[in-house]
Amino acid sequence: MAKPLTASKMVEILRAEGLTVHEVRNWRRHNRNTKGPFGPLNGVMIHHTVSSGTRASVDLCYEGHASLPGPLCHGVIDKKGEIHLVGNGRANHAGLGDSDVLRAVVNETRLPHDNEADSDGNRHFYGFECINRGDGRDPWPEAQKEAIEKVAAAICRAHGWTERSVIGHKEWQPGKVDPRGFTMDGMRRRIADRLKGNGNGDGGNDGGGTTKPRPQPEQPPKPPKPPKAEYEPFPGGGFFHVGQSHPMITVMGHRLMAEGCGRYEVRPSPDWTEADRKSYAAWQHKLGFKGKDADGIPGKVSWDLLKVPKSGR
CATH class of the missing domain: 1.10.101 (Muramoyl-pentapeptide Carboxypeptidase; domain 1)
Structure with missing residues (x-):
């Protein structure tokens, strides 16, 4: 269990993980806190938007629609792997889900099959929508999957959680299929590797404002001195x-x-x-x-x- 991260802290940890972050409109005060509590926080939930196009998807997640007011998540992960923050506080993303799943997330144990809808997920989970039509054919660019990995790892790191605190919507609420196109077990393995230090968390950001990747040199670097004996020589x-x-x-x-x-x-x-x-x-x-x-x-x-x-x- 954890207190919700402040808006400033969320921006800080995402950028520290090497992510490009866009702050959308009045996202720092945009929430559904009048409809129920937000916290204690227990995990991160991953979704897909069932939409296409960055601007339209971000606007949808910020505003919501007639039957489900926004924000519909805390952040939108686009195809380029950039993060658009749209909400800070309670958001309409998780709905009711299985209390046994929540218990497993809290205890960071293997997830049971979700067969009930008796617990308020909007209270207990950060939610990130990934731009994808969810038809099984819309591709998941590596940059987008890496961003999911980084977002989840950053939040887990901030709260002292393991990868078992990260779940898909389809693992929470019966009948849901998102995210569709990759396995959550595979994503959790990626997050675990990053938390162990197998991802450097440095995306080349220059810090401050909306971050952009630092340009790489246009020409290959000069050959270094021959490597020392502790490194593998080039095998050809x-x-x-x-x-x-x-x-x-x-x-x-x-x-x-x-x-x-x-x-x-x-x-x-x-x-x-x-x-x-x-x-x-x-x-x-x-x-x-x-x-x-x-x-x-x-x-x-x-x-x-x-x-x-x-x-x-």
């Missing part, structure tokens, strides 16, 4: 191919996650997969490489800069 680009399995690939994956470049649904493994390629491509883009030089296949310059520790094989 041909080493990385489908079917390759090696402990060094696992260690590489954890380094990519520590650099904020992990694109894994689950934790890295010794097997070279498409998730490894996408993660390494994110690292190459972070260094300023473009085109064929950012295809996700390691090269010597980017590898030496990553500083992959010896795998101990």
Whole structure:
């Protein structure tokens, strides 16, 4: 249980996690507190909007509609992974849900199946709506999923919670299907990794106002001095191919996650997969490489800069 974060604290922790934050209109005083209590807080709930378009979705979540006044959440996560704060206090996002689920969230234990609607979720959960039509075909960009991970981790960190304090609407209220398009178990694994330090929480923000990612250099950096013996030497680009399995690939994956470049649904493994390629491509883009030089296949310059520790094989 926890007291609600103040508006200023919410902005602070989200930006500290490396997120771009937009403050929408009068969001700091926009709430449904006249209709019921807000707090104690026990967790974070993830939704999808069943809409498309950033402006229209943000306006909908701020204003609500005739049968459900806004705010409909505390923040909207857009396709680019940017956060639009629309409410501070009680919001119409969770509705009635299962008291057994609430008990499991409080105790941070495995969630039971939700089969009742007898507890006020708007009182106990922060709510974040993610822009997605929820039809099973609308894609979830990696930047958006990473933002969900960062938002949840930031709030959990602020309150001393684990990833088990993060749930989907579909795990709370019978009949709900959101978020649809990724698994909450997979998302909780990502959040757990970030809370353990496998995400650096530094998105390159310059601080103050609405943050923007810090531009990366247009040219690749100069090759560094040869790495010391504690790091894995570059094994050659041909080493990385489908079917390759090696402990060094696992260690590489954890380094990519520590650099904020992990694109894994689950934790890295010794097997070279498409998730490894996408993660390494994110690292190459972070260094300023473009085109064929950012295809996700390691090269010597980017590898030496990553500083992959010896795998101990």
